[in-house]
Amino acid sequence: MNDITSLTLTQTISALKDKQFSEEELNNAYLEKIDALNPKLNIFLEVKKNTRGIPAAIKDVIITKNIKTTASSKILSNFIPQYNATVIGKLLENGVSVIGKTNHDEFAMGGSGENSAFGVTKNPWDFSKVPGGSSSGSAAAVCADLCTFALGSDTGGSIRQPSSFCGIVGLKPTYGRVSRYGLIAMASSLDQIGPMTKSVEDTALVLDWISGADGYDSNVSSEKFKVQSSKLNEGIKGLKIGVPKEYFGEGLDPKVEKVIKEALKKLEELGGEVAEISLPHSQYALAAYYIIVPSEVSSNMARYDGIRYGKGRENIGAEVKRRIMLGTYSLSSGYWDDYYAKAAKVRTLVKRDFEKAFEKVDVVVGPVSPTTAWNLGEKVNDPLKMYLSDIYTISANLAGIPGLSIPCGFSEGLPVGLQILGKQWDEETILTVGYAFEQATQWHMEKPKL
Amino acid sequence: MKLTKDQVKHVAKLANLPVTEEEEEKYSEQLSKILDYIDQLNQVDTSDVEPTFNVSGQTNVQSEDKLGVCLPQDDALSNAPKKENGFFVTKGVFDNE
Numbered sequence: 001m002n003d004i005t006s007l008t009l010t011q012t013i014s015a016l017k018d019k020q021f022s023e024e025e026l027n028n029a030y031l032e033k034i035d036a037l038n039p040k041l042n043i044f045l046e047v048k049k050n051t052r053g054i055p056a057a058i059k060d061v062i063i064t065k066n067i068k069t070t071a072s073s074k075i076l077s078n079f080i081p082q083y084n085a086t087v088i089g090k091l092l093e094n095g096v097s098v099i100g101k102t103n104h105d106e107f108a109m110g111g112s113g114e115n116s117a118f119g120v121t122k123n124p125w126d127f128s129k130v131p132g133g134s135s136s137g138s139a140a141a142v143c144a145d146l147c148t149f150a151l152g153s154d155t156g157g158s159i160r161q162p163s164s165f166c167g168i169v170g171l172k173p174t175y176g177r178v179s180r181y182g183l184i185a186m187a188s189s190l191d192q193i194g195p196m197t198k199s200v201e202d203t204a205l206v207l208d209w210i211s212g213a214d215g216y217d218s219n220v221s222s223e224k225f226k227v228q229s230s231k232l233n234e235g236i237k238g239l240k241i242g243v244p245k246e247y248f249g250e251g252l253d254p255k256v257e258k259v260i261k262e263a264l265k266k267l268e269e270l271g272g273e274v275a276e277i278s279l280p281h282s283q284y285a286l287a288a289y290y291i292i293v294p295s296e297v298s299s300n301m302a303r304y305d306g307i308r309y310g311k312g313r314e315n316i317g318a319e320v321k322r323r324i325m326l327g328t329y330s331l332s333s334g335y336w337d338d339y340y341a342k343a344a345k346v347r348t349l350v351k352r353d354f355e356k357a358f359e360k361v362d363v364v365v366g367p368v369s370p371t372t373a374w375n376l377g378e379k380v381n382d383p384l385k386m387y388l389s390d391i392y393t394i395s396a397n398l399a400g401i402p403g404l405s406i407p408c409g410f411s412e413g414l415p416v417g418l419q420i421l422g423k424q425w426d427e428e429t430i431l432t433v434g435y436a437f438e439q440a441t442q443w444h445m446e447k448p449k450l
Numbered sequence: 451m452k453l454t455k456d457q458v459k460h461v462a463k464l465a466n467l468p469v470t471e472e473e474e475e476k477y478s479e480q481l482s483k484i485l486d487y488i489d490q491l492n493q494v495d496t497s498d499v500e501p502t503f504n505v506s507g508q509t510n511v512q513s514e515d516k517l518g519v520c521l522p523q524d525d526a527l528s529n530a531p532k533k534e535n536g537f538f539v540t541k542g543v544f545d546n547e
Contacts, residue, residue: 082525176506189504218511219504287488298465307540309529314468321467325458325477326484328465342491344501349494351502384483400505424505 004029005145006447009202012054012148024051030099034146037450041122043137043146044100045070053097057147059138060101061108062193063182064088067098071184072116073106074315075304085182086214087151087193094209099147102137106317108153108186109297110134111161111389114380115319122376123165124448125414129373132162138196139166144450149206150196155186156289157368157393159194160405164368164417167407167446169434170196171203173211174425175400177225181216187296190397199444200406200434204232207427227428232435237271239433242361246282247392253371259409259416260367263437267365270436277361279353282395284346289394290387291330291343298327322383351399354421363433364421367392368405372414396421404430407443415446453481 004026007015015021021029027050038044045060046068063069063081065088070076088098105115113121113136121136123129124144131140135152139162142150152159154172163170171194178193185191195206204227211225243264248257268274301324306312316324330339357364369389379386396403401424408418418437422430438444455474458481462469469477523536532539 079529082521082528176508215513219506219508221506221508281494284491284494287491290484291488291491302466306531307538311531313466316467321469321473322477322480324465324467325461325469326481329453329457329461329481332461332464339488341501342496344503345496345499346491346494348499348502349496351505383480384487387484398502398505424507 005033007148008198009054009148009205010199023053027051027053027055027097027099030055030146034100037144037146040127041124041140041144042119043102043121043140043144045072045103045118045137047100048098050097050099054095055099055147056091056096057100057102057138057141057150058088058098059104059135059150059152061104061153061184062087062151063184064098064101067101069101069184070118071107072104072118073317073320074117074311075313076310077117078311079309083182086179086216087210088182090210102135102141102150104136104138105134105319107184107301107320108134108155108158109319109323111157111386112374112379113137113162114376115317117317120376123373124450125167126373128375129414130165130376132165132373134158135162135196139163139168139170142166142168142196142198143448145447149198149202151193151210152196153183153191153193154397155190155293156397157390159196160368160393160403160417160419161390163196163405165373165415167415167443168196168198169200169203169407169444170194170405171207171427172396172403173207173427174402175397176219176221177207177211177402177425177427179214179217179220181214185300187293188300189292189296192397200431200438201232203404204431221425225427227431231428232432234432235271236267236433236436239272239363239429240361241267241272241274241433242277242357242364243274244279244282244357244364244366245276246279247366251370251388251391252367253411255411256367256371256416259411260418263408263418264365266440267433267437270440272433275361277357277364279357279395281346281349281353285350285395285398286387286391288343288346288350289390289398290326291339292347292398294323294327295331295340296327297323298331319383347398350395354395354399354401358423362429365433366419368417368419369393372411372416392419400424402427402430404434406434406437407446408437408441409443410446453478453485
């Protein structure tokens with residue numbers, strides 16, 4: 001048998017059922033690997049030596065009862081939550097245990113993992129590259145086989161982009177699919193928790209576990225997500241695939257473009273009907289996003305007063321400060337109409353673009369990111385340049401629709417992710433597309449040599 | 451759009467953020483650059499467009515008015531840097547306290 005840690009979640013569950021190994025052996029295998037690799041990669045901020053349960057890595061912005069949860073910030077460096085986030089409770093009910101809390105950009109603000117107060121996580125494919133962000137540690141943990149699966153959070157691409165950079169599967173569900181109760185809030189009209197896994201099948205299973213209403217997040221749909229495996233197997237013959245021309249313009253690395261074009265050809269071979277579409281307001285999405293996010297951030301971050309928990313506001317890191325400042329400015333007296341209200345109107349237009357597109361096509365497919373993983377330190381002094389790398393992912397958050405990133409090839413030894421966007425509440429179709437692609441290509445089986 | 455150092459200082463005060471002089475300089479430059487980028491929103495005609503603040507489609511979600519389980523007092527206080535007689539200790543609200 002292969003190394004236990006190389007198994008997907010679905011394979012692990014069936015191996016446990018067949019008694020090929022015990023839960024204790026499973027946990028030990030992962031713990032040994034974490035011991036060997038974590039000092040080099042800086043993925044985990046906290047590791048739990050469990051003997052039971054299926055080990056999952058949890059982004060440290062999701063609170064875990066009695067397990068230190070820092071949001072990768074000095075201001076919460078001593079915070080021990082008194083209760084579990086809803087998603088944690090749901091995982092525990094399904095036989096999962098928390099093997100560790102993963103590093104990420106402070107308060108989930110960043111696109112490279114470099115904004116953590118506890119040092120940068122390395123990309124397992126190349127230690128001189130960023131793993132992507134903000135769910136940097138969760139992506140690297142899945143990639144390096146340090147957990148069976150992970151949870152991340154996605155406000156503008158924070159699940160999909162690091163999944164793309166690390167060559168794993170990551171899903172941002174529809175806004176309202178998964179309860180955010182116990183997710184440390186960043187931008188509340190955009191935040192969503194989602195699975196980061198070794199296969200599309202695993203993502204479908206984890207979404208099934210964590211979705212559904214809990215009475216604590218009023219935006220969650222009472223309808224529970226359940227994907228039938230027969231549906232995943234249905235294939236994509238006759239499925240209409242829209243390719244937005246705006247996602248193939250200036251800024252897209254030609255080497256990434258080539259890999260994406262090959263993936264589109266593969267989808268065509270599998271029976272998909274690929275057609276060009278237009279999302280005309282895409283070019284304004286980023287500007288709208290960088291008003292809406294900092295505004296909501298400045299409001300959410302106001303709760304950190306060091307009275308009930310946490311430390312003083314002098315412990316807030318540079319990027320978080322920058323966003324609080326920008327948001328406070330845009331919400332301040334006299335500017336609200338010019339900034340937040342204007343951005344919210346542009347948001348309507350971005351949303352309408354997708355609604356129009358989905359009248360003609362079933363899914364929208366393109367790159368996750370304009371480039372592969374860049375060098376550590378390359379963009380840290382230029383926030384705008386860093387923000388521009390989110391250009392293809394933020395629209396899904398503005399529109400509230402689901403987006404999947406799947407491995408679709410390599411450029412100069414670094415993974416490239418294919419983004420599959422779906423209609424609101426229609427994770428099933430994007431997972432079906434991802435599954436069909438995965439069965440036909442096996443890119444998800446590629447692992448870094450560690 | 452240029453954000454001056456004075457404006458940065460004012461915004462930092464509104465946000466209750468300690469900011470050094472060096473940071474004032476840095477944020478003035480960086481935020482001005484970001485605001486310049488954001489200015490392109492003015493190219494979009496939104497005169498007949500309603501704003502979107504929520505995308506879940508849920509409205510007036512209510513819960514039953516009944517008591518549920520809540521954190522015991524000791525648990526609620528377990529992360530407090532300062533507590534006294536089962537209460538959080540806060541800074542005084544008035545100048546002389």
